[in-house]
Amino acid sequence: MMGSALFRVTGALLLAGICLSPPAAAEPIQVTDLAGRVVEIDQPIERFVLSEGRYVSVLALLRPETPVEGLVGMMSPLWWTQPDLERQLFEKFPEARDIPLFASKSEHSVSVEKIIELKPQLAILGLSDHGPNARSAELIAQVEAAGVKIVFIDFRLDPLNNTIPSIELLGKLLGAEEQAARYIEFYRQRLAAIEKRIPEITHRPTVFLQVHPGRRDCCWAMAEGMLGPFLTFVGGRNIADELAPGPTSQHTEEYLLTENPDVWIGTASGTVEEFQEGQNVVALGVGMTRETAQQSLARYLSAPAFQAMGAVQNGRAHVIWHNFYNSPFNIVAVEAFAAWVQPELFGELDPDETMRTIFREFLPFDLNGTYTASIPNE
Known part of the structure; x- marks a missing residue:
């Protein structure tokens, strides 16, 4: 009896130990960003920065329950383009008020030192927007030299072709592939409804x-x-x-x-x-x-x-x-x-x-x- 009880207790303790152990880090993933750069990055991504504050709306699209989780810095505030969205963001997710800024409205105002201080794993930048972009060679080199990976998205330079790949890329990086797929399907259906009637144009x-x-x-x-x-x-x-x-x-x-x-x-x-x-x-x-x-x-x-x-x-x-x-x-x-x-x-x-x-x-x-x-x- 005692041996059997001891076996059960020992087994329970071993099981508890397995459950309480920290999960092993997932294998790194490899992605191709909108600049055509192949980037390998460890998962999960727990700390990242954004260029323009307007991209917070993309985070909310992909992770409506936790839009700013892991966001440790961005170039500009959301209120410059969407003040009402920022007001609602602060009301529902008060932690968003404390996200540091590392620049103002332009690439020239960006503080590389501040980005590095924030210790992100990843920087998400626009291919061509008001902040650092794919042509910012010096900034890219400095940030990557500090061990920060960079990926480029695009809703501005070629939105007709780059919107869906950008959503897909962010969904994969941020563990939001299901929500990304939902929005991509929504987007594609509406685009296809127009495209199929283009041949009728005279x-x-x-x-x-x-x-x-x-x-x-x-x-x-x-x-x-x-x-x-x-x-x-x-x-x-x-x-x-x-x-x-x-x-x-x-x-x-x-x-x-x-x-x-x-x-x-x-x-x-x-x-x-x-x-x-x-x-x-x-x-x-x-x-x-x-x-x-x-x-x-x-x-x-x-x-x-x-x-x-x-x-x-x-x-x-x-x-x-x-x-x-x-x-x-x-x-x-x-x-x-x-x-x-x-x-x-x-x-x-x-x-x-x-x-x-x-x-x-x-x-x-x-x-x-x-x-x-x-x-x-x-």
């Missing part, structure tokens, strides 16, 4: 995609890169891309009047406060309603040069939230462009409902405000 309207209307002098356009390729994808002709290849280019009012594009689209970066103050910068986002967004757009387009454009006269002038240009939620912009450029084929699309669906099904936050608007067709 006419490609001309489009001018103007950046920051009212914030910059007239008229800066997106051309090759950012949201520009979406126009070609949905059946439009991006006139800025044809004239001056490159991410952005400046054009005169006379150019707009001469070209007289069939469709005019602005990327709005104004805020509700600027709208209420009477400023002539087109506003969308938090605090804006459908009515105030239309008023803001109409205010800007009341200038004689715009009033002479056929796109304004024919009710084909629209505006979209500027921050879709560097976001995994850019599928909303694809759908909006499709509905505006080829309304006969895609008029039934509802990009606003797509935005609501993303927040409802994938994010731990509430959606506030208005993110697209059109000039009333009177």
